[in-house]
Amino acid sequence: MDFSLLLQLTLNGLIVGALYGVVAMSFVLIYKASQVVNFAQGEFLLVGAWVCWWFLTDWQLPFWMGFLFTLAFMTLFGLVLQVVVLRPLIGEPVISVIMATIGLGIFFQALMKWIFGVFAKPFPPIFATERVSVLGLEVQTVYLLSLAISLLIMLGFAWFFTASKHGLAMRATAFDQQVAQSLGVSVPRVFAMSWAISAVVSSVAGVVVGVVNGVSSALSFYGIKVFPAVILGGLDSILGAVLGGIIVGLLENWAHYLDSQWLNWGNMFQIAPFYALVLILLLKPYGLFGTKNIERV
Amino acid sequence: MASAYFLPAGDYRTSYRADTTIFPTRNSRIALWLGIAILACAPLALGRWELSLLINIGILGIAALGLNILVGFTGQISIGHAAFFGVGAFASAWLHEAFHIPVWACIPLAGAITALVGLVFGAPAARLKGLYLAIATLAAQFILEDFFARSAWFTGGVAGRITEPLTLFGYAFDSEETFFYVVLVAVIVMFTAAANLMRTRDGRALVAVRDHYLSAELMGINLAYYRTLSFGISSLFAGIGGALYAHYLLFVSVEAFNILFSIQFLGMVIIGGLGSIMGSLMGAAFMVLLPEAVQGLADLLAGSALDHALKIGASISYLREMAIGAAIILFLIFEPDGLAHRWRLIKAYWKLYPYSH
Numbered sequence: 001m002d003f004s005l006l007l008q009l010t011l012n013g014l015i016v017g018a019l020y021g022v023v024a025m026s027f028v029l030i031y032k033a034s035q036v037v038n039f040a041q042g043e044f045l046l047v048g049a050w051v052c053w054w055f056l057t058d059w060q061l062p063f064w065m066g067f068l069f070t071l072a073f074m075t076l077f078g079l080v081l082q083v084v085v086l087r088p089l090i091g092e093p094v095i096s097v098i099m100a101t102i103g104l105g106i107f108f109q110a111l112m113k114w115i116f117g118v119f120a121k122p123f124p125p126i127f128a129t130e131r132v133s134v135l136g137l138e139v140q141t142v143y144l145l146s147l148a149i150s151l152l153i154m155l156g157f158a159w160f161f162t163a164s165k166h167g168l169a170m171r172a173t174a175f176d177q178q179v180a181q182s183l184g185v186s187v188p189r190v191f192a193m194s195w196a197i198s199a200v201v202s203s204v205a206g207v208v209v210g211v212v213n214g215v216s217s218a219l220s221f222y223g224i225k226v227f228p229a230v231i232l233g234g235l236d237s238i239l240g241a242v243l244g245g246i247i248v249g250l251l252e253n254w255a256h257y258l259d260s261q262w263l264n265w266g267n268m269f270q271i272a273p274f275y276a277l278v279l280i281l282l283l284k285p286y287g288l289f290g291t292k293n294i295e296r297v
Numbered sequence: 298m299a300s301a302y303f304l305p306a307g308d309y310r311t312s313y314r315a316d317t318t319i320f321p322t323r324n325s326r327i328a329l330w331l332g333i334a335i336l337a338c339a340p341l342a343l344g345r346w347e348l349s350l351l352i353n354i355g356i357l358g359i360a361a362l363g364l365n366i367l368v369g370f371t372g373q374i375s376i377g378h379a380a381f382f383g384v385g386a387f388a389s390a391w392l393h394e395a396f397h398i399p400v401w402a403c404i405p406l407a408g409a410i411t412a413l414v415g416l417v418f419g420a421p422a423a424r425l426k427g428l429y430l431a432i433a434t435l436a437a438q439f440i441l442e443d444f445f446a447r448s449a450w451f452t453g454g455v456a457g458r459i460t461e462p463l464t465l466f467g468y469a470f471d472s473e474e475t476f477f478y479v480v481l482v483a484v485i486v487m488f489t490a491a492a493n494l495m496r497t498r499d500g501r502a503l504v505a506v507r508d509h510y511l512s513a514e515l516m517g518i519n520l521a522y523y524r525t526l527s528f529g530i531s532s533l534f535a536g537i538g539g540a541l542y543a544h545y546l547l548f549v550s551v552e553a554f555n556i557l558f559s560i561q562f563l564g565m566v567i568i569g570g571l572g573s574i575m576g577s578l579m580g581a582a583f584m585v586l587l588p589e590a591v592q593g594l595a596d597l598l599a600g601s602a603l604d605h606a607l608k609i610g611a612s613i614s615y616l617r618e619m620a621i622g623a624a625i626i627l628f629l630i631f632e633p634d635g636l637a638h639r640w641r642l643i644k645a646y647w648k649l650y651p652y653s654h
Binding site: 037096270274285 | 439563626630
């Protein structure tokens, strides 16, 4: 048993899991506010990372400036998507909405491949020191930063939903659209805002992953990994999404450890979350923190 | 989704038999036989390329019909249909190679195996619905894809599996011209079967589950049974489509049955029209012809300044994917009832011409 590897992988799992948690949170945000299951969440990461990469390499902007421009772009991107594609579909059956987001997903994935090519491209170096050691373990600086950013975003969300006016409006909309509307909440604006916030937050995760691994279409796979995370936590619980993300990150890395030490099946970590997903769906379909849907006729 | 027929005034149905007939008017029956006759003559007139397109439309149409039974008639979403299609393809090839079962028997057997696999992965459907089910089928897609890559005994591993052509009484259906008839017969059989299924108690139960599952349950329909059954039927169609596909291409590759392919199936169902049997075929035709149209457009622009500026020739495969995504979104926004609905409108227009307004 290789104990230091296990520790290293656990740490990796926590860090990657926190990123999953962030993406899952922005997924849940859209679902809570507008009841849309966004299958294009991974493409938000992809578009955000490519746009940031483009600002940094083609425009030669410093990182903080390129990053801010990216956030501005993604705000607009989320707004436009919601207004142009999702708004006409309000009131359509759930399958139409799901299909529309799937269509958006493949459209933007192909568009990014068309514009930027299929090969992974590295970000220009951002930090002077690539790695630092924490408790005797080698950790990439970007990962540490990503952990900090993830925590910051989570705290931001917590503040947003408990103290800010817009956050409360969003929760009211999620609770009951008609009641919220009668109290003066503009429901279309809440929908648009949820998409914008979700796109921005996802793109932050996309940039972080891009800085670590380079930008390529593999990024959009994060959007798929989100599903085990949100199902685990419950589709409509932000806290559940964060925990689900961390659990999926840990599960992936532990499966990798198990695989590398004993099983040698290869590629185990890619698929382990999906087995977990099926199990959860069979045992506890509404997740750990999700609201159980009780229906009366 | 309501199927509105435009019947001449005064044509009342006086028996249940008349009410459940598949082709309500004489003209529609004539059109059907005429259509089959014209298609049967197609290999005489068309080249191999056009025939291969028609064969693809037929094969994908069968699988899309299966998905339409699940999505359009039962109201359950599956994002793993291509994986079931793949199970059918590999099962047929494997049955032939491992047990030397003749190919004509392998195809229905592969359908049965796929139906069983579909029942296993459809088991969550007994409890889940809507998006939870969509996500469960997404997991099925990845698990099955992983299984294909892992199990060399079944799929031939990375190298893929070479399949034998279909032979019947010593005659091999190994060219476009001959295999076309196999697909034509399969399409007629499967589409008739689906149309008839929808007239039975089971078929109507599926529709009831879609329209309002609580009411359906109150009327004595076993929800868990019919939801799972629907998965089984859908996988059966996918398996038969996949088996035909394997014996048409004579080679099955592990990577072919990815999630994009699953999405294409969903696209066929949406574009063709949810809950429409002929719509499945129209959607399949649309999805097969769309990449060709994109290719044609790219060929038209080849060498022009636009081509150089946008790298169209080099990135044609991405353009095709984009076209698929865009087609799905545009249909959902502007024609949510699909091509089948548009076709009904066109028929109604001619029936009422020149007083269509």
